[in-house]
Amino acid sequence: xxQEALKVSxxxxxxxxxxxxxxxxxxxxxxxxxxxxxxxxxxxxxLALWSIWGTGFNLLSLVxxxxxxxxxxxxxxxxxxxxxxxxxxxxxxxxxxxxxxxxVISVLVSLxxxxxxxxxxxxxxxxxxxxxxxxxxxxxxxxxxxxxxxVSGIGLGPLTGTIAIGLSGIGILGKAYAEVLESIDENQLExxxxxxxxxxxxxxQAVWPQFKAGFVSWSLYKLDMNIREAAIxxxxxxxxxxxxxxxxxxxxxxxxxxTAILMIFALILLVEYMTAKIRERxx
Amino acid sequence: MIKNKETFRQQxxxxxxxxxxxxxxxxxxxxxxxxxxxxxxVRSIDRLGYIxxxxxxxxxxxxxxxxxxxxxxxxxxxxxxxxxxLISLFLAVLxxxxxxxxxxxxxxxxxxxxxxxxxxxxxxxxxFIVAVGLGPTPGILALAINSIxxxxxxxxxxxxxxxxxxxxxxxxxxxxxxQVILQGVFPSVLTAFTAWxxxxxxxxxxxxxxxxxVGAGGIGWELMKAAQMSRYDEALMVTIVIFGMxxxxxxxxxxxxxxxxxATAQALN
Amino acid sequence: xxxxxxxxxxxxxxxxxxxxxxxxxxxxxxxxEFIVIIGPSxxxxxxxxxxxxxxxxxSGGEILFHGEDIVKANRAKLRKIRRNIGMIFQGFNLVxxxxxxxxxxxxxxxxxxxxxxxxxxxxxxxxxxxxxxxxRVGLEKQAFKRADELSGGxxxxxxxxxxxxxxxxxxxxxEPIASLDPNASRVVMDYLQKACRDEGFTTIVxxxxxxxxxxYADRIVGIKNGEVYxxxxxxxxxxxxxxxxxxxxxxxxxx
Ligand SMILES: Nc1ncnc2c1ncn2[C@@H]1O[C@H](COP(=O)(O)OP(=O)(O)OP(=O)(O)O)[C@@H](O)[C@H]1O
Ligand SMILES: [Mg+2]
Numbered sequence: 001x002x003q004e005a006l007k008v009s010x011x012x013x014x015x016x017x018x019x020x021x022x023x024x025x026x027x028x029x030x031x032x033x034x035x036x037x038x039x040x041x042x043x044x045x046x047l048a049l050w051s052i053w054g055t056g057f058n059l060l061s062l063v064x065x066x067x068x069x070x071x072x073x074x075x076x077x078x079x080x081x082x083x084x085x086x087x088x089x090x091x092x093x094x095x096x097x098x099x100x101x102x103x104v105i106s107v108l109v110s111l112x113x114x115x116x117x118x119x120x121x122x123x124x125x126x127x128x129x130x131x132x133x134x135x136x137x138x139x140x141x142x143x144x145x146x147x148x149x150x151v152s153g154i155g156l157g158p159l160t161g162t163i164a165i166g167l168s169g170i171g172i173l174g175k176a177y178a179e180v181l182e183s184i185d186e187n188q189l190e191x192x193x194x195x196x197x198x199x200x201x202x203x204x205q206a207v208w209p210q211f212k213a214g215f216v217s218w219s220l221y222k223l224d225m226n227i228r229e230a231a232i233x234x235x236x237x238x239x240x241x242x243x244x245x246x247x248x249x250x251x252x253x254x255x256x257x258x259t260a261i262l263m264i265f266a267l268i269l270l271v272e273y274m275t276a277k278i279r280e281r282x283x
Numbered sequence: 284m285i286k287n288k289e290t291f292r293q294q295x296x297x298x299x300x301x302x303x304x305x306x307x308x309x310x311x312x313x314x315x316x317x318x319x320x321x322x323x324x325v326r327s328i329d330r331l332g333y334i335x336x337x338x339x340x341x342x343x344x345x346x347x348x349x350x351x352x353x354x355x356x357x358x359x360x361x362x363x364x365x366x367x368x369l370i371s372l373f374l375a376v377l378x379x380x381x382x383x384x385x386x387x388x389x390x391x392x393x394x395x396x397x398x399x400x401x402x403x404x405x406x407x408x409x410x411f412i413v414a415v416g417l418g419p420t421p422g423i424l425a426l427a428i429n430s431i432x433x434x435x436x437x438x439x440x441x442x443x444x445x446x447x448x449x450x451x452x453x454x455x456x457x458x459x460x461x462q463v464i465l466q467g468v469f470p471s472v473l474t475a476f477t478a479w480x481x482x483x484x485x486x487x488x489x490x491x492x493x494x495x496x497v498g499a500g501g502i503g504w505e506l507m508k509a510a511q512m513s514r515y516d517e518a519l520m521v522t523i524v525i526f527g528m529x530x531x532x533x534x535x536x537x538x539x540x541x542x543x544x545x546a547t548a549q550a551l552n
Numbered sequence: 553x554x555x556x557x558x559x560x561x562x563x564x565x566x567x568x569x570x571x572x573x574x575x576x577x578x579x580x581x582x583x584x585e586f587i588v589i590i591g592p593s594x595x596x597x598x599x600x601x602x603x604x605x606x607x608x609x610x611s612g613g614e615i616l617f618h619g620e621d622i623v624k625a626n627r628a629k630l631r632k633i634r635r636n637i638g639m640i641f642q643g644f645n646l647v648x649x650x651x652x653x654x655x656x657x658x659x660x661x662x663x664x665x666x667x668x669x670x671x672x673x674x675x676x677x678x679x680x681x682x683x684x685x686x687x688r689v690g691l692e693k694q695a696f697k698r699a700d701e702l703s704g705g706x707x708x709x710x711x712x713x714x715x716x717x718x719x720x721x722x723x724x725x726x727e728p729i730a731s732l733d734p735n736a737s738r739v740v741m742d743y744l745q746k747a748c749r750d751e752g753f754t755t756i757v758x759x760x761x762x763x764x765x766x767x768y769a770d771r772i773v774g775i776k777n778g779e780v781y782x783x784x785x786x787x788x789x790x791x792x793x794x795x796x797x798x799x800x801x802x803x804x805x806x807x
Contacts, residue, residue, distance in 0.1 A: 019680055019683070019684070022680075022683045022692070022695070023676060023679055023680050023683065025695075025696065026653060026679050026683065026695075026696070029651075029696055040543070044365065047361050047365075048361065048362065048365050050358065051357075051358035051359075051361045051362045052362065054354060054355060054358040055355060055358050055359060055362065055418075055419035055420070055423065055500065056418070056419065056420075057362055057419065057420055057423055058420070061415060061420050061424070062366065062424070062427075064415065065411065065414065065415050065420065065421075065424045066424075068414035068415050069410060069411060069414045069415075069424070071414070072410065072413060072414040073410070076413075093316065094316070094317065096313075097313035097314075097316050097317050098317065100309065100310065100313050101310060101313045101314055101317065101319070104310050136530075137526060140525075140526045140529040140530050140533075141522055141525060141526050141529070142489060142490075142492060142493050142525070142529075144405070144493040144496060144503075145492075145493065145506060145522055145525060148496060148506055148507060148510045148518075149334065149506075149510055149515065149518050149522070150331075150334075151510065152510040152511060152513050152518075153330050153331065153333070153334040153513075153515070154327045154330050154331070158317045158318075158319075159317065159318075159319055159323065159327060162317060162319065163327075228403050231403065231406075232403050232405045232406070235405055235406075235409065235496070235497060236496050236507075242406075245406070245409070246409070249409060249413060254413070261402060261406060264402075264403075264406070265401055265402065268401060269401075282302070446643075446645070448641055448643050448644075448645035449645055449646070449647055451607055451639075451641070451645060452639065452641060452645035452646070452658075452711075452714075453658055453661060454607070454634070455605050455607055455634055455637070455639040456634065456635060456638075456639075456658060456659055456661055456662050456714070456715075456718055457631045457632065457633075457634040457635030457636075457661060457662020457663075457718070458631075458658070458661035458662060458669065459631065459661075459666045459669070459670075461666050461667075461670045462661050462664075462666060462669040462670045464670075465670040465671065465672075466647070466658060466661065466669070466670065466672060467647050467658070470647050470649045470650050471647060471648070471649060473649070474649075
């Protein structure tokens, strides 16, 4: 009996005014909105609690951490010991060379993988698949990981860093080149092919002119990235400024470390400025 | 006229050749400076072959440990992202030229964010370790501060692009600053903010996987251990797990972006 | 004689770049009047309207609204005055991603405590009132649609509803129909006029179209070069006067 009474929907009762039902509609929609918001907030809170529990993070350490890092930066690191700049020039140049050679390596390998991976140029779809998988794997493994493995295999030094940068660069450039190549105009390809040109001629006459801009800007972008990466790789022993930074921190020479960080900063800005200039000139 | 064009093209060609030559010369010069000579390359290829052959099959002796470390990395990334997002929301409003209280404050916050962004996350971790000690906490703080560097910039840009008419309309209805921001501004930038936050989560998971190498918690440390003992098979296993983490982070954040877009679109109706 | 609701004395506005947009404007507005302001582009119509609720800060003069000087009001006071003046814009200025009804509810923000308003905690009465007003501007079917799903004319009606929901005593409209087609323009002007008659709002509208101005206004004010050039009932606005208002300086003739 009771259940049947409940089944009568409120809107069918004549006593309900139009105004009331409109308000109910508002409330219904509001509820859906609040519910979905509550789900999202709830999910994020759960994730946060789970992570706090897992890492033993203490919210107070946000305050302490901020305080400590400020104290550390302003008393221990400040002022930077500028007298070591002389001995930093050679590691800084190493970082630069590592980034550049790493970039050239990844450009060369990526050109091949990119052509193989691009649907419109690849000799076979299986080749394209394989090439894509290789770049995807390399892209998803950070350069530091390669550096760590290589340091224990080849030893400390810039060669390790260079290879690590090269490897992870292939992941990014291989995909980027393939995408640029896939977006080129088919009609022009057909046009050149129709003249009876061979594969190399097609690449040179039809593909390269359209590929050039994307190629240059992606490669230079990678060089920008590489400087940051090369600076970090040193932290695990792969040479350059990072290695110096790690060393000075281990020896509690924080004012030297500060200079190294400033140097990294300057190097990043310098390279970004130069790549921007080159990009302007070429494109 | 035509002749001019011709010489221009000629010049361009010469210029390009010079560029290519310089690029190549600098490459060789760099190789020499880094002491990467053929003899060394051959030797390292030997070593690489050795590493490679010892990588297979990938193994792990302590699967629980490895799994736990991976989870810890993800947790570090989650907390770093949440803290970064919350603090950035606040700072971005103060940094946006059209909403800030004072242009100086806006400038200051932007400069701060720019500096913080330029120092890589791993270096922040290193500094936080010195300041607060080893463990996941410096990792979380490093990711939070690095996230702030990026999010303040992108949130601020989104805020500066909003239609100021909305702000004027609500202000002329007598709304307070806070009401204008929460009722008028945030609904307008919600989609952009969500997309950027999820993107940052993706980036942070990538970073959190390597924070361990300097001792800031997570799976990076497992990799360090395996590599230091020259256990390349274990190292490969850790690498595969990291690969899995990064891949799934990409997939999940892509999926969530679609979901939340659909959800907000539906819920706001 | 009707009471004076707005008394503007010697209003000046000079923009930071040195543009003198308003020069010594004095105007007295009676309760319930429907005033249309016309004038060539750049004359200072928008600046004038926006100075009244201080979206643009006046550089000098007095604006007495219900006897209180808006120019001297502090923040809290200004907020109270602003909620009593509805403003309608050329670009509608709705929060596009929110449903229509929420946009209308925004008219109540000036009456709510900061947090309650910021979190959008509107009560049943407020929601019912908003829905009611939407019905009055003929948009009851659009109440739950996102604002950007509505046509331009409909969006402007939502903006009118938002202004009505402020329960103001005065409405300012800056070229409300400039981006609408003639039909939608008429509908919007009709709703604006109806609302003002029904609720007794005093209304000041900037318009570009002289024919619309003549049709809807009780009184017309012509602004030229930042000064009041004409001020009078519709029938005094002769062709010659219109020509003079819109003429370039040299051909201008005194009225
Ligand atoms: N923010 C500003 N800064 C400097 N000068 C301004 C600004 N806004 C308007 N002006 C100038 O003030 C004068 C009046 O502009 P206003 O927008 O009030 O004219 P208007 O009559 O509304 O014109 P329209 O019919 O084109 O909308 C113009 O000369 C304009 O260039
Ligand atoms: Mg105007």
